[in-house]
Amino acid sequence: MDTERKSIPETLVDFHVHLFPDKGFDAIWKAFETVYQVPVLHRLYHGECVDYLRKRGVGPMVYSNYAHKQGIAGPMNLWNRQILDSTEDVYCFAAFHPDDPDAMEYTEKILDHPKVMGVKLHFLIQTFYPHDRRLYPLYEKILEKGKRLLMHIGTGPIGSNFTGVDFFKNVLADFPDLPANIPHMGGYEYRAFMNLLDAHNNLYLDTSYSFWPQFPGSFDLDNGFLEDHKDRILYGSDFPNIILPREDEIEGLLSRNLSQEFYDRVFYENGQRLIREVCDAQHVC
Numbered sequence: 001m002d003t004e005r006k007s008i009p010e011t012l013v014d015f016h017v018h019l020f021p022d023k024g025f026d027a028i029w030k031a032f033e034t035v036y037q038v039p040v041l042h043r044l045y046h047g048e049c050v051d052y053l054r055k056r057g058v059g060p061m062v063y064s065n066y067a068h069k070q071g072i073a074g075p076m077n078l079w080n081r082q083i084l085d086s087t088e089d090v091y092c093f094a095a096f097h098p099d100d101p102d103a104m105e106y107t108e109k110i111l112d113h114p115k116v117m118g119v120k121l122h123f124l125i126q127t128f129y130p131h132d133r134r135l136y137p138l139y140e141k142i143l144e145k146g147k148r149l150l151m152h153i154g155t156g157p158i159g160s161n162f163t164g165v166d167f168f169k170n171v172l173a174d175f176p177d178l179p180a181n182i183p184h185m186g187g188y189e190y191r192a193f194m195n196l197l198d199a200h201n202n203l204y205l206d207t208s209y210s211f212w213p214q215f216p217g218s219f220d221l222d223n224g225f226l227e228d229h230k231d232r233i234l235y236g237s238d239f240p241n242i243i244l245p246r247e248d249e250i251e252g253l254l255s256r257n258l259s260q261e262f263y264d265r266v267f268y269e270n271g272q273r274l275i276r277e278v279c280d281a282q283h284v285c
């Protein structure tokens, strides 16, 4: 058996970071404390987050934010534009809310930004279903522009009436080629989401919140599942909204003693390739 200690690449691509305007972060951190009753480890605002990760070997990073109510996605995307234009090697899944009368207008504009990877939908927080017909124009636009979605649709770490793989399958029935990243490895329905990777070539999973050895509900499938899908898994930290150290999750993955190719692809090559495909395709990044 191969017992040689593996390593992560010197430069990492982090495909799941959050950057919000300060007020947004304040509200989220309060919710972690009062609603989820677990404080986040890092109360760092956007500039501090980027510096923190850069000092720890993160090169390209893809962040997201989302609108928990009507009326704020438009202004948030103006803020996103400023961040993208002033911060090197940072990419973004932008905000969207289907109840905004100008939703498709601001979406069309922000998707044209070369450093916008696509749009984030957070079904737990935004409380609508992925097969909600109000989202279909967005899905069509994403396909048309060659961009992607980051869809928090899994039942973990916290589920609701709006989350679960079956709802997501409804969308895939109508959009089998939907280019989507599913955070948290699709937890807690790990196996079902892994199976979807085989049937739908444009899906990726990210590792956030899934490999802390001390976290209940962590990824519980064999290494074979990870090796078989090593081209379709992206490293993501969920920084700064994490409740346990990001290093522990990296260590959790290393302690599984996967192949060196797994670590090289998941922590760097896959992320780099997607950024190149989606953003560099516009030649301006």
Ligand SMILES: [Zn+2]
Binding pocket: 016, 018, 183, 208, 238
């Ligand atoms: Zn997240």
